[in-house]
Amino acid sequence: MVGIKDVASLAGVSVATVSRVLNQHPAVRAETRARVLTAVDRLAYRPNAVARSLRTHQTRTLGLVISDVLNPFFTELARSVEDEARALGYSVIIGNADEQPELQDHHVRTLLDRRIDGLLVSPTDGGSPLMLGAARTGTPMVFVDRWIPGVDVPVVRADGRDAIRDLVAHLHALGHRRLAIINGPAATTTGSERVEAFRDALHAYGLSLPAEYVGQGDFQADSGRKATGRFLDLPRPPDVVFAADNLMALGAMDEMYARGLRVPEDVALAAFDDIPWFVHTDPPITAIAQPTGELGRTAVRALIDVVEGRTAASVTLSARLVARRSCGERREQTS
Amino acid sequence: MVGIKDVASLAGVSVATVSRVLNQHPAVRAETRARVLTAVDRLAYRPNAVARSLRTHQTRTLGLVISDVLNPFFTELARSVEDEARALGYSVIIGNADEQPELQDHHVRTLLDRRIDGLLVSPTDGGSPLMLGAARTGTPMVFVDRWIPGVDVPVVRADGRDAIRDLVAHLHALGHRRLAIINGPAATTTGSERVEAFRDALHAYGLSLPAEYVGQGDFQADSGRKATGRFLDLPRPPDVVFAADNLMALGAMDEMYARGLRVPEDVALAAFDDIPWFVHTDPPITAIAQPTGELGRTAVRALIDVVEGRTAASVTLSARLVARRSCGERREQTS
DNA sequence: CGCTCGATTGGAATCGATTACACGCAGAAG
């Protein structure tokens, strides 16, 4: 591998000078700069980022730890994060926790070992000592989508309260009265929040949310399927199942079809997180759409703010209802 | 940040010794090792991977450059790659080229600058000078899924020939005679190969593939939609559209429905790359399934073989047909 | 004419590890 020394000797200058032209330092004579530059591309020299990072204490890299890459919501989030980071001159390393706290820790640890400049996390759980420690000891950090209460870290997320109220209104208008929800893990904020918002919205319509209508899932399709099975085994099964994420909604749909039920005639279905595929399912699924791309981009900007010494505030965007056919024929279309 | 020196002085030994225990070097007295270890966790010391890499010339990191993270096929590939790499003690940095050669180059360059140990690529195009150069100058490299002909780099991929023949047989048996294909970019091997295999299979059934039945797409949904539009505008439109990837199939389906056509009664649809969602679309889509996870894992093992100085051979796995309802009912069930 | 000053450039320390080599010491061998 050709190093800065090779460039220096080809150009007949010192390594210090080469480094200067590489870093656009102004104090270099134009003629010298030109000589260095020709040497650089004659040798196809590329600076070693590892060495540079060691010296400068910065890697211009962000870490992103998400709970499940296979979930289209997170895939899209990851993509927007990378786009924005790249636009701002950073790279990103993605760690997929697969909803497992140990894996999440593994990635946080690896990322920290690599001395990434900042960490973007959508926590799978309530926070391991490792992650809490990193936050406390000043690793630039921002939570996105999910967060950990009580930790002093900016949060970029979407609030689904209003959209959930709209959803309940929509369901109520369609005549549904027995509404059930499949919850995410209690350790995630997105899990608990969504149930609460749902319960509140139901109350506003004089409906209640009995315990047997709250299913416990883990954000994976299979758990959605099982929870739905339990609902349908109930003496009085719900007439709508609302899944707290898209994968569980798919599982729910599987179970409904496996039992020969029709959607929405026999049971209705709605999901949190809208994804392109929901348009193509049979029937198209009513969902609450988060501004995913905006979430990712905002989170990156916030993180870079703290990385570069500015301060960042939490940001809450809002989600919106996208009514389709899985809850019955719609009366009005929400745009 | 606490460094190896801090550990050394707390433990009352030299940095060399600390480094030795960290790297399981045998020549350390047990008692010394214990002292170092306590110091290590009293200080919560973690070695700086950047410094270590500089010295050892290895990062234990693999780069993965894929054409489109949002395509579920690549998402799954990326996931399996990361899983296997982690199991073997490597990290992976994913670069999303978004089917754009310049972006692909950007990622290759960044990855190379970071001195990753090896590169896994699913090329978007015929190969930029940068990538070709990297291959020639000995950067450990393996192609996965797509490859670049004429470059001496192992390839791990799935061969769809047999599955495509099965597909054509299936279509023929269902009475379809006018079959069209939406191709990927000609610059990708997966693009050109699939058309060829398709044409060959047609010939075996005495059918031909007229030029107007070969649509040009770019592996994105929208191009699938447009190509389908052109097919349907033909005086004699095809009765089956076979899309060379899942996203284009989705676009094709959109166009069919937008024109009020029924699938499969009016037009049939099949896709290359099977994804979980195809089970839930209306109708479920017949597809050719690649052993995606196996592809990723095999590619990683091959790459690590070359990274660690062994040699790696190309591997070709095989794809298989998964018949569903988008091409019509099977014969066993209908008249 | 000597000196100060700004513009360029080079020398060398430094970042935080790894590791070749040397050293001290204890027991074995002669």
Place this chain on the structure above:
DNA sequence: CTTCTGCGTGTAATCGATTCCAATCGAGCG
């Protein structure tokens, strides 16, 4: 009682950059 061996450990060089500080040089100034 030497000398030899090896084990355990420390010293210092090294990886490839960045950057502080000093040196050089010509020009402008008093």
